[in-house]
Amino acid sequence: MTFKKTTEESSNYDHLEKMSVQEILVSMNQEDKTVPDAVEQALPQIEALAEKVSDQLLKGGRLFYVGAGTSGRLGVVDASECPPTFGVPHGLVVGLIAGGDSAIRKAVEFAEDSKEQGWLDLVDYQISEGDIVIGIAASGTTPYVLGALEECNKRDIPTGCITCNEGSPLAMTAKFPVVVVVGPEFVTGSSRMKAGTAQKLVLNMISTSAMIKLGRVKGNRMVDMQLSNNKLVDRGTRMVMEALHISESDANELLLKHGSVRKAIESRANA
Secondary structure (H helix, E strand, O other): OOOOOHHHOOOOOOOHHHOOHHHHHHHHHHHHOOHHHHHHHOHHHHHHHHHHHHHHHHOOOOEEEEEOHHHHHHHHHHHHHHHHHHOOOOOOEEEEEOOOHHHHOOOOOOHHHOOOHHHHHHHOOOOOOOOEEEEEOOOOOOHHHHHHHHHHHHOOOOEEEEEOOOOOHHHHHOOEEEEOOOOOOOOOOOOOOHHHHHHHHHHHHHHHHHHHHOOOOEOOEOOOOOOOOHHHHHHHHHHHHHHHOOOHHHHHHHHHHHOOHHHHHHHHHOO
């Protein structure tokens, strides 16, 4: 199959500058509606990658995301949300972006063009075959990401990817590829749009399913979330109230005493 970047094809819309704001928004919304369907088509691939991620984490390994630009930022966001949401240690899920942390806020010119740096960044974390590395690149051609996965493959480190171009070099390199074909963007080539949305949806699926398999969710609740603000303390209090059928004040006291929803509930179960 000949590789063609559908994410770079001309938009289905033209003369955007002549559109009213309403026309822009309606057209964008029409395009965005196609993204969940594209993700659905990739569910078997997502399942295979999610199963492998869960297996590696259950055996004590770590999950690494490697990306550049928008893709890199999405990986960093997903990784950074795991500790507060699921109470896992920082470092269990790691997001690496071409250009380093400064690239999260400001683009670093040509950072993604180094085929060696992605692997060097992984080496800084003493990457091993017990871990798993997911390359994120809408184009499927980013050298920083490709180089990292190629070196991982040489060392039997499991690799996956999330890309939006079928037959891309990245999809051909990853052992567990996920390809979500979203087609042309509303603004031609702006993969921060549909492609970025698709990547975010897939990342949600992978990390959430892994955390559930790690036992970080009980029933349907985030029982290990960090109580880092009043909103989360209130949420945790309600969880304890519902689980133990006690008053709000008793639940709040128990929660603050034990520091987590799980421990608060278990304290009564073991009493």
